[in-house]
Structure formats: C-alpha cells, structure tokens
Amino acid sequence: MAYVFEIAEKELKARPATLEDSRMLWGWRNDPETRQRAFEADEIPFENHEKWFANRVDSETTRFFIIENSESTPMGVIRFDIDSGISDIAIYIDKPEQGKGYGTAVIRTACQYGFDSLGIEKYQTYIRTDNPISIAVFKKLGFTEKTDITHKDRPAVEMVLEKPTA
C-alpha cells in the first residue's frame, strides 16, 4: 500500500482508505464516546454505513486517510470533504491512543498535505461545544474560532484555517 504522507515526529504514516476499512471505521464511528462528540450521534447500522462509505471512498470530493503506526496498525482516520477549495475535517484517533499528541500531529500534517496537494484553500469545520479537547487541539494549530454557532441543531464552534500566502 502506498503511503501519501508521513508524520515523522510520531512515526505515523497515512494511506488512502479502501473498502476493506469499512468495518473498522464503522466500529470507531459507533463507539458511544465518539458518538457523544458527533453532530449525528445516533448509532448507525452497518448496512447504512457500508453504503455511505462505498460512496465516499469513491468520491472525488472526499479524501479519507487511514493513519498507521510504525507496525502498520491502523490507529486513526482523518477525512476531508472538499467543496470549491473549502474543506471540512473529520478526525478520530483510536481510544487507547488518545491524549498522546497524535491528533495534533495528524491534523497539522494532513492539513499541510491538503494545502500542498489537494487544492484546498481553506479549512472550515464545526466542533460541538462539549468537545473541549478537540477545540483545544484546533486552536493550538492556529485555527481561528467563531463561537456561539449552531450547527445541525447543536451548540458549536466554527474553526477556520486559511492557506498561508506565499
């Protein structure tokens, strides 16, 4: 499998997701704690997930990257949904690996890759206000924060990062 970018400081590598990742991603998506952080918090039946994933993994506007450790074990995922140069970000680090600096490093490197290689000009993403860890990570990475937003009927913050001008 060809890797598309590396996160050297954490010895991680990113590869495109394939249909074979579907069940693993479904498991991560349905974890009760993960669902508490998601805008669509309902449990998702595998059949629905599989259809959604098959569409997305094939799509020109979605980029899914599976993050693997030095033993090639998947330990997270980052997804960009790109529309006219503006990309949403979805990220998940597997629970036993959270809080070790991986999420910060993955978002930083993936966003740089998106600016350099995917034609992304701006990231614009929403985070639930009850997800202080995620908010802290995006702020640390230089995203600007707009508060008092409602997104999908939930209190949220909007996080924006523009491509630096050369």
Ligand SMILES: CC(C)(COP(=O)(O)OP(=O)(O)OC[C@H]1O[C@@H](n2cnc3c(N)ncnc32)[C@H](O)[C@@H]1OP(=O)(O)O)[C@@H](O)C(=O)NCCC(=O)NCCS
């Ligand atoms: C959000 C997520 C991607 C962050 O990745 P991570 O690897 O766990 O995060 P990191 O270890 O890189 O950084 C966590 C930071 O949050 C800080 N933090 C921890 N608890 C905190 C709290 N209660 N309030 C504020 N900040 C907190 C840590 O101190 C750390 O910052 P530091 O490095 O400056 O000390 C990951 O936890 C995750 O996948 N969570 C579940 C899914 C999710 O919430 N996705 C994001 C949806 S927008």
